[in-house]
Amino acid sequence: MISEADAVVVGAGAFGLSTAFHLARLGVRRVALVDRFAPASQTSPRAAGLFKLLQADETRTRLARLSIQKVTGFREETGVPLEVVRSGSLMIARTPEHAAFVLEEARQSQAWGVDIQLVDGDEAHRLMPFLEAQGIRAACYTPDDVYIEEPSSLLQAYLEACRRQGVTLVPDTPVTGIRVNRGRVEGVVTRAGEIRTPIVVDAAGAWSGAVAELAGARAPIVPIRHQLYITEPIAGTTPDDPIVRVVDTAVYIRPARGGLMLGGFEPDPMPVDPRVPGFSVDDVPLDLTVLIRLAGTVARQVPALREAAVREHRGGLFTMTSD
Ligand SMILES: Cc1cc2nc3c(=O)[nH]c(=O)nc-3n(C[C@H](O)[C@H](O)[C@H](O)COP(=O)(O)OP(=O)(O)OC[C@H]3O[C@@H](n4cnc5c(N)ncnc54)[C@H](O)[C@@H]3O)c2cc1C
Incomplete structure (x- = not known):
């Protein structure tokens, strides 16, 4: 397993895959995507695949518009095909x-x-x-x-996009600790060893609260x-x-x-x-x-x-x- 990364994303569901892809695309060189199970295996592939512009506030409306632009323009941005139904x-x-x-x-x-x-x-x-x-x-x-007929297709598309950006996938490896020193993250601990990194992204879905606690933070999910x-x-x-x-x-x-x-x-x-x-x-x-x-x-x-x-x-x- 790798021992060092510029950023570690914890959780390879829809959010983690997207985050890892975008970090790599923005120029972060060594991005590691760590999941306790197989990537894209938990809640995300079971979703309905719906995208909705009508939201309760303007910020969420802008986010929803961006999400739709992301998936409808997925091939242009990543080179990987993705079917979206308008x-x-x-x-x-x-x-x-x-x-x-x-x-x-x-x-x-x-x-x-x-x-x-x-x-x-x-x-x-x-x-x-x-x-x-x-x-x-x-x-x-x-x-x-819009909707995506099979939400798993979005995850497979992001997995491929991550591979093309050189993201390192670390499957079947639960993160069990986050090393913090004087308020700064220094690494994540797994059963297979430690990955030193200055950036950790908590994209652990239903486990986000548990992962946040590893760093002494609170995510009331x-x-x-x-x-x-x-x-x-x-x-x-x-x-x-x-x-x-x-x-x-x-x-x-x-x-x-x-x-x-x-x-x-x-x-x-x-x-x-x-x-x-x-x-x-x-x-x-x-x-x-x-x-x-x-x-x-x-x-x-x-x-x-x-x-x-x-x-x-x-x-x-x-x-x-x-x-
Ligand atoms: C039936 C259903 C329908 C839905 N329909 C829609 C919809 O139409 N539109 C919509 O926008 N949303 C929908 N949602 C919500 C949407 O599915 C979720 O918001 C989204 O999938 C969450 O993605 P995620 O990446 O956070 O979670 P997940 O896909 O669960 O990924 C989290 C990952 O973190 C990993 N992980 C957890 N702890 C650790 C650890 N300690 N170390 C390493 N890895 C760890 C897990 O193994 C998992 O792979 C739906 C949800 C459900 C259940």
Whole structure:
């Protein structure tokens, strides 16, 4: 194993891979990317692959725009191909309160330069034929939203981009300590030895809090379970159908593998402690009944979900802040 680096990134998920790539591209010479498991094996490949311009504040809107530019311009920037679907998205509200919320979010985002069009139920149905117009009180359409069909493809693309930039991958090597001297990082400790470095990036996902503590820092991250499913193919779906987000039940739906993907945020999500020795995201207890219940809340709007059998069910750890 290497014994010295100009920067060490801890965690080779989406964030760590991107950070390592960008550090190397910006001219940091010896970048090491260390992961306790195989790279790209934990939460990131299990995600839904959605990118969303409509955000709650201007900073996040700019970040979201940059993310979309990054993935749509991935080949130009890295030389590595990456497929991105420019489907656009619909956000729909079915209660007066949520309608007011959607209209306000749309107004704000327009002021921050996002192309957002207010549409009625009929127009929403025209854009996404699986969506029933009845019951929609307000909707907005964001034509520039995108998704990546298989999120693992983004990770494989970043892995290849990292290799081309000369990033050193150190898999199956948990970081067990961070050496700090007079407030300055000096190296990371692993079971395979120490890597001396003046820069450590904590990109450890659900384990970010644990890695921060190794340096005496605090990252108040709360990992929670988040799940989705993909149905069997459904006749008539096309990859270009817009992503749909139903505000009142925090459910999202998008085309996936010829069927539909459904995921959603539980009102009372299950916290998961990843510090248990040997824990990996494979151990997150999945529960399909949670998703079936969420699907029931939107079945009136997307009746195709009632009939379609589930082909794949997956989940991982979303990292929330404690508030
Ligand atoms: C079902 C689901 C759907 C989602 N959908 C979306 C979506 O559509 N859009 C979106 O933007 N986000 C989505 N998310 C959230 C998104 O997946 C995460 O924010 C993102 O993947 C986190 O990436 P990460 O690199 O921080 O974490 P991870 O991919 O978990 O990577 C962290 C890495 O750190 C490594 N690590 C941990 N501790 C150590 C250590 N001590 N030493 C070395 N390595 C260590 C781990 O092994 C792991 O590989 C979704 C999440 C879930 C669960």
